Amino acid sequence: MMIQPSVTPKLEEPKFGFNEYAERLNGRAAMIGFLIMVVIEYVTNQGVLSWLGLK
Template sequence: MVSDTQPSVTPRLEEPKFGFNEYAERLNGRAAMIGFLIMIAIEYFTDKGVLAWLGLQ
């Protein structure tokens, strides 16, 4: 006979140190936002786009 009871104690699991975890995703998102804002600021002050920075235009 199978019991439908739930365990009384939930195991405490550590966050993984590598790979996709909440801390890494939050840090990556913040770095992307900062990089995007810096890119927009440089384009505004230099009047050149990303392709001009790379010498492709």
């Protein structure tokens, strides 16, 4: 016979604004964007601004 837990764990609801989750997500997005920028520069042999035609 299995014993059920007496307390239901509280799950965090999504938060808005400056909080730990938002900052972590923003940091990960920045790292991915930087990596994509470096790959574009390596593959095309020109800077991102030149690649976009802004320079």
